[in-house]
Amino acid sequence: MKIQILGTGCSKCKALTEAAERAAKDLGFPFEIEKVTDIEEIMAFGVMMTPALVVDGEVKAVGKIPAADDMKKLLSDGAK
Amino acid sequence: MKCRCQSEPTIIKESTDKNASPRWIAATLLGVALWVVLYAQLAPFSEWIVSLFPLEKGTRLSEALTFFFYDTPKVLMLLALIVFAMGIIRSFFSPERTRALLAGKNEGLGNIAAACLGIVTPFCSCSAVPLFIGFVSAGVPLGVTFSFLISAPMVNEVALGLLFGLVGWKIAMAYLGLGLGVAIAAGWVIGRFHLEDWLEDWVKNARAGAVNPSSEKLTAVDRIKEGLAAVREIVGKVWPWMIAGIAAGAFIHGYAPAELLASIMGKGAWWTVPSAVLIGVPMYSNAAGIIPVVEALLGKGAALGTVLAFMMSVIALSLPEFIILRKVLSLRLLVVYFSVVACGILTVGYLFNAVFG
Numbered sequence: 001m002k003i004q005i006l007g008t009g010c011s012k013c014k015a016l017t018e019a020a021e022r023a024a025k026d027l028g029f030p031f032e033i034e035k036v037t038d039i040e041e042i043m044a045f046g047v048m049m050t051p052a053l054v055v056d057g058e059v060k061a062v063g064k065i066p067a068a069d070d071m072k073k074l075l076s077d078g079a080k
Numbered sequence: 081m082k083c084r085c086q087s088e089p090t091i092i093k094e095s096t097d098k099n100a101s102p103r104w105i106a107a108t109l110l111g112v113a114l115w116v117v118l119y120a121q122l123a124p125f126s127e128w129i130v131s132l133f134p135l136e137k138g139t140r141l142s143e144a145l146t147f148f149f150y151d152t153p154k155v156l157m158l159l160a161l162i163v164f165a166m167g168i169i170r171s172f173f174s175p176e177r178t179r180a181l182l183a184g185k186n187e188g189l190g191n192i193a194a195a196c197l198g199i200v201t202p203f204c205s206c207s208a209v210p211l212f213i214g215f216v217s218a219g220v221p222l223g224v225t226f227s228f229l230i231s232a233p234m235v236n237e238v239a240l241g242l243l244f245g246l247v248g249w250k251i252a253m254a255y256l257g258l259g260l261g262v263a264i265a266a267g268w269v270i271g272r273f274h275l276e277d278w279l280e281d282w283v284k285n286a287r288a289g290a291v292n293p294s295s296e297k298l299t300a301v302d303r304i305k306e307g308l309a310a311v312r313e314i315v316g317k318v319w320p321w322m323i324a325g326i327a328a329g330a331f332i333h334g335y336a337p338a339e340l341l342a343s344i345m346g347k348g349a350w351w352t353v354p355s356a357v358l359i360g361v362p363m364y365s366n367a368a369g370i371i372p373v374v375e376a377l378l379g380k381g382a383a384l385g386t387v388l389a390f391m392m393s394v395i396a397l398s399l400p401e402f403i404i405l406r407k408v409l410s411l412r413l414l415v416v417y418f419s420v421v422a423c424g425i426l427t428v429g430y431l432f433n434a435v436f437g
Contacts (some may be wrong), residue, residue, distance in 0.1 A: 008209070039209055039407055040282050048175040048214035049207040063175075063207060 144334025167310030198231030223271020360393025385432030
C-alpha cells in the first residue's frame with residue numbers, strides 16, 4: 001500500500017503523516033509513506049485544501065485529519 | 081492570512097446511530113444555555129478576583145487588572161461560541177461548492193458573491209495556494225478569486241464576533257461592510273487590469289479537477305462534532321495571541337496616557353492612517369490578539385478610522401501570506417495585489433475619520 005501525504009509542510013501535514021503511520025502500523029499492512037510537498041505535484045491530484053491523504057493514488061481525505069477509526073477504515077478500503 | 085485551519089478531525093462515517101442524534105442536540109442546547117448563564121456572571125466575577133488583590137480601587141494597576149480579568153474569560157467564551165457556530169455553518173460549505181458557485185460568474189456580481197462566500201467557506205492560509213489555483217483553473221475569473229482571497233482572512237468570524245462583543249455592534253457591522261467593500265472593490269480593480277498573463281506559467285496550465293471524497297452526507301451529529309473540533313483547534317491555537325493581546329490592551333487601558341495616544345492615532349494629521357497601515361503590515365497577529373488592543377485604543381480616544389485601518393492591515397496584509405502567494409503570483413501581480421488592498425484600507429480609514437470625526 002502506498003500512502004501519500006499532500007501538503008506544503010504546515011503543522012497539520014505533520015500531524016496527518018503521524019496519524020496515517022500509526023493507523024497503518026496498527027492494521028499491520030506493508031506500506032510505504034511519502035510526503036508530497038511540491039505544489040505542482042499536489043495540484044495534479046486536484047485537491048483544493050491541504051493536507052490531503054492519498055492511498056494508492058486515490059484521494060481519501062482533504063483538508064482534515066481523520067479520527068483514528070476513520071483513518072483505519074480509509075486505509076483498509078484502499079488496500080482491497 | 082493566518083493559519084486558522086478549520087477542519088481538523090472531521091467525522092467521515094456514513095451513518096450515525098439514529099438514537100444518538102436527539103441526545104447530541106439536547107446536550108448542545110444545554111451547553112449553550114449554560115454558556116449564557118456563565119457569561120452573565122462575568123462582571124461580578126472579575127470584580128471579585130481583583131478585590132482579592134491588596135489594591136485600592138481606581139488605581140492604574142487595579143484598572144489594568146480589572147480589564148485583564150474581565151476580558152480574558154469574556155473573549156475566551158465569545159471565541160468558543162462563535163467558532164462553534166461557524167464550525168457548524170461551515171460544514172455546509174466546502175471550497176468545491178464555493179468554486180462551483182463562482183465558476184463562470186461575471187465580474188461584478190461574481191466579486192460580491194466571492195467576498196460573501198469568503199466569510200463562510202472553510203479557509204486556512206496553508207491552503208491559500210491550492211485554493212487559488214483550484215479556483216483559477218476552474219474558470220473563476222482572477223479578480224473574483226482575489227475578492228475571495230481578500231475577504232476570507234479579513235472578514236472572519238473571530239474578528240466579527242469579538243468586535244461585536246467587545247466594542248459594539250455598530251463597529252462590528254461597519255467592519256463587516258467595509259471589509260466586504262474592500263474585498264469586492266479590490267478584486268474588481270484587479271480584474272479590470274486583466275493580469276492573467278502575470279500568473280506563474282505552470283499555474284495557467286494546471287488542470288482543473290475537484291476531489292473531495294468526504295464533503296457530502298453529513299448528519300446533524302457530524303455537524304455538531306465539526307463545530308466542537310473547530311473549537312478545540314482554533315481556541316487551542318489562538319489563546320496565546322489572545323492573552324498577549326488582552327495584556328497589551330490592559331496595559332494601554334491602565335497606563336497609556338490618553339493625550340499621547342490621541343496625538344498619534346487621533347484624526348488630527350493626514351499621516352496617521354497610512355502610518356497605522358504601515359505599522360500593521362509586519363505585525364503578525366490574528367483577530368483574537370488584535371481586538372482587545374483595538375478596544376483599549378478606542379477607549380483612549382484613538383480615531384475609529386485609524387484604528388480600523390490598523391486592524392485590517394494587521395489581519396489582511398501580512399508578510400507570511402505574501403511569501404505563500406509568491407509561489408503562484410509573479411512579483412508584479414503581488415505588488416498590484418498589495419497596493420490595491422492597501423489603497424482600499426486607506427480609503428476606509430479616511431472615510432471613517434471623516435464621517436465619525
